[in-house]
Amino acid sequence: MTTRPAPPVRSARAPGGFAATWRTLTPLLRLLILTQLAFNIGFFAVLPYLAEHLGTAIGMAGWTVGLVLGLRTFSQQGLFVVGGALTDRYGVRPVVLTGCVLRIAGFAWLGYAEATYAVIAAVLLIGVAAALFSPAVESEVARQSVAWEQAGHGPRTRVLALLTVAGQAGAFLGPLLGALLLPFDFRTVCLAGAGVFVLVLAGHGWLLPQHIPGRTRVPVRGGTGALLRNRRFLAVCAAYGAYLLAYNQLYLALPAEVTRATGSQSALAWLFALSSLLVVATQLPVTRWAAERLDLRRSMAAGLVLVSAGFAVVAAAQPAALTGVPGLLPAAGFVVLLTAGQMLLAPAARAWVPDLAPDGRLGLYTGAMSSISGLMVLAGSAATGALLDTGLPPWAPWLILASLPLLAIPLLPHQRTTGPQYSARPAIEDKGPPGLGR
Numbered sequence: 001m002t003t004r005p006a007p008p009v010r011s012a013r014a015p016g017g018f019a020a021t022w023r024t025l026t027p028l029l030r031l032l033i034l035t036q037l038a039f040n041i042g043f044f045a046v047l048p049y050l051a052e053h054l055g056t057a058i059g060m061a062g063w064t065v066g067l068v069l070g071l072r073t074f075s076q077q078g079l080f081v082v083g084g085a086l087t088d089r090y091g092v093r094p095v096v097l098t099g100c101v102l103r104i105a106g107f108a109w110l111g112y113a114e115a116t117y118a119v120i121a122a123v124l125l126i127g128v129a130a131a132l133f134s135p136a137v138e139s140e141v142a143r144q145s146v147a148w149e150q151a152g153h154g155p156r157t158r159v160l161a162l163l164t165v166a167g168q169a170g171a172f173l174g175p176l177l178g179a180l181l182l183p184f185d186f187r188t189v190c191l192a193g194a195g196v197f198v199l200v201l202a203g204h205g206w207l208l209p210q211h212i213p214g215r216t217r218v219p220v221r222g223g224t225g226a227l228l229r230n231r232r233f234l235a236v237c238a239a240y241g242a243y244l245l246a247y248n249q250l251y252l253a254l255p256a257e258v259t260r261a262t263g264s265q266s267a268l269a270w271l272f273a274l275s276s277l278l279v280v281a282t283q284l285p286v287t288r289w290a291a292e293r294l295d296l297r298r299s300m301a302a303g304l305v306l307v308s309a310g311f312a313v314v315a316a317a318q319p320a321a322l323t324g325v326p327g328l329l330p331a332a333g334f335v336v337l338l339t340a341g342q343m344l345l346a347p348a349a350r351a352w353v354p355d356l357a358p359d360g361r362l363g364l365y366t367g368a369m370s371s372i373s374g375l376m377v378l379a380g381s382a383a384t385g386a387l388l389d390t391g392l393p394p395w396a397p398w399l400i401l402a403s404l405p406l407l408a409i410p411l412l413p414h415q416r417t418t419g420p421q422y423s424a425r426p427a428i429e430d431k432g433p434p435g436l437g438r
Contacts, residue, residue, distance in 0.1 A: 063385045299345065
């Protein structure tokens with residue numbers, strides 16, 4: 001089968017606002033981006049309050065809470081490679097719908113779980129669900145974004161930035177939904193999260209196409225050996241894993257710091273809202289600025305530096321032992337810098353994967369990046385939980401965490417580009433026009 005040469009790409013300075021970009025998207029891309037919004041509303045209605053529930057209501061030790069959170073991340077991120085491979089084999093629709101069913105069951109189970117083994121099983125089921133639907137959505141958005149770029153609309157990072165904006169809008173609305181229901185009990189929050197996924201399941205059963213034009217199906221077997229020999233891809237995965245481990249501290253180290261400063265976690269929802277609002281308001285301008293001035297490697301490196309600076313801010317403030325509203329300022333600085341780093345790093349990492357993946361294996365490679373980073377989070381989360389429980393000076397754990405993103409920067413490979421954020425080769429075959437119902 002022959003492939004068409006990629007059309008010339010327009011300048012990164014082409015109009016890049018939300019409305020201008022949204023109008024150029026295919027119906028399928030719009031559906032997938034709205035899917036990310038719905039996923040995160042349901043997920044973040046529950047997750048920000050999980051650590052407090054495990055520690056207070058169930059009475060788990062700090063290291064156990066860290067292990068449970070790490071297992072959740074690993075069962076999600078660690079099994080992305082399975083969900084990605086299944087997406088390459090069976091397509092987007094069946095994988096997304098199956099994941100929604102498992103997420104509904106997991107949230108309902110978590111709401112009633114009291115024993116440690118039941119909590120772990122429910123959390124693992126919640127993670128497995130995301131390991132199915134998330135790589136399916138993310139890999140198809142990445143594939144469609146390359147076609148969008150080749151059609152001359154601009155750098156693919158804009159589409160992936162919209163995916164990030166949708167996710168963060170959900171991350172903003174989700175904790176607010178959880179906060180409204182938390183005065184009842186944690187079970188009500190879990191059942192509300194399950195209810196969101198019931199709606200997602202029904203909507204996608206109706207709207208998601210059976211077959212997406214241009215997407216080829218490949219066997220589940222094969223491709224793993226070449227992936228494990230792809231040093232450039234593995235290096236990007238390692239750097240992304242360092243970021244994900246840092247991001248996971250929003251659910252472990254940040255709640256501990258907020259509790260230290262204020263005596264409760266009531267301010268946590270506002271800090272999550274701050275992060276989400278920053279992304280929703282500034283992700284597209286940040287992405288446009290990065291596309292004009294930075295290649296994907298430099299964008300990821302700058303993001304890692306900002307993430308490290310966020311931890312350093314809290315470490316520097318620890319000796320003062322501030323409490324109350326002044327005590328929340330370092331935590332707010334951490335959230336702002338971590339979010340700024342995320343805005344540079346996450347779209348760049350996702351945009352890089354299509355250039356490193358063979359044709360037909362984008363789901364596998366998208367999933368593998370999350371799986372490798374999930375292994376890093378699993379190894380690091382229990383250690384972080386134990387680190388926060390030790391008798392070290394309060395600044396020491398934060399300073400140790402600040403060093404990890406910096407150590408990941410030299411791992412990033414040099415990018416082969418023909419422009420600030422453009423691949424030197426077409427990443428997908430042109431087998432038909434992308435879009436919903438075309």
